[in-house]
Amino acid sequence: MQGKKRAINVIALLLVVMVSGLALAAFHFHRNADALWQIVSEKCVPGQQQHANPAPCQQVDTAGGYVTLKDRNGPLQYLLLPVAKISGMESPQLLNPDTPNFFLLAWQHRHLLAAKRAAPVADSAISLTINAQYGRTQNQLHVHISCLRRDIRQQLDQLAPSLTERWQAQTLLRHPYLLRTLTPEQLAQEAVFIRLASEVPAARTQMGQYGMALATLPDGRLVLMAVERNWLKLNRGSAEEIQDHDCEILQQGNEYLNVFSGNTRVK
Missing domain, CATH: 1.20.5 (Single alpha-helices involved in coiled-coils or other helix-helix interfaces)
Known part of the structure; x- marks a missing residue:
């Protein structure tokens, strides 16, 4: 019985x-899953080409293959998107070495947060994320450039001494993640999508099930994070969960206002 x-x-x-x-x-x-693509293809790119005005985007770089756009959610959050039509993590284009290195480009544009804030933003407070296929609402690839959750910052600081260039399982926000370190040079050498597909068993044929994130560690290394969708655990593979678009980490009195920015302290 x-x-x-x-x-x-x-x-x-x-x-x-x-x-x-x-x-x-x-x-x-x-939902209108093509809203971002419509902004890029019907407004930003034509505006830049015809009138030298990328609005509503902040920048259109057709040679580099990307645009940057202020997201409506959060005071400092920006998006970096391809000029080409690339749906997201599941797109085979991301595994082509000739495709722009979107995570590298997003990291190079983290200064947008400081410019918008009109004050320094330490690298320790910044993160990049991209959501899995069914963990997103838009079908145009977009990398979120935003603040890191304060509790995730603390957890990564604690984990830092044990993290290496080998993927290892860790739990963040009750979800199983894979973490590995990168040097800034390694971020530039190979796209994180290719790295995930090459290094994690079976990931190459299931890329759409993964969300990815990037943040810094106290010693100047970067940490790459991957979370796989799991319906049984109500996990959509939304790596964006590690971000705080309200940027609590930047509030006055927070110890992370004055911590590491790469190898340089921001005061």
Whole structure:
């Protein structure tokens, strides 16, 4: 009798997960998932080419293959998007070495936060993220350039001595992540998408299931994070969860206002 009850509970749980997954997928497709692409292709790029005015984007670099755009969510959050139509993590274009290195470009544009704030923003407070295929609402690749959650900053600082260039499992915000370190030179040498596909078993054929994030460590290294979608655990693979678009980490009295910025302290 008890075994039958347990089986019923398992089936009920699976049904809940399936319904939740379908609801998330329906929400994903119901919204205007091409809104960002329309902004890039119908406003920013034509405006720059025809009138030397990238608005509403901050910058259009057709030679570099990207634009930057202030996100409506948060006082400092920016997006970096391709000029070309690239849907997201699942796109085979991201595994082509000739595709622009979007995470590198996003990291190079972290200064946008300081410019918008009109005050320095330490690298320790900044993060980059991209969400998995069903952990996003837009079907144009976009890298979020925003503040890191304060609790994630503290956790990464604690983990730093044990992190290496080998992927290792860690739990962030109750979700299983894979973490590995990078030098700034390694970030420039190879796109993080190619690195994930090459180094994590089976990732190459399931790239759309992964979200990715990047932040700094106290010793100047970078930490690359990957989270895989898991419907059974209601995990959509949204790496953006490690970010705080309200930027609490920059509030007065926060110890992270004056901590490391790469190898330079920001005061």
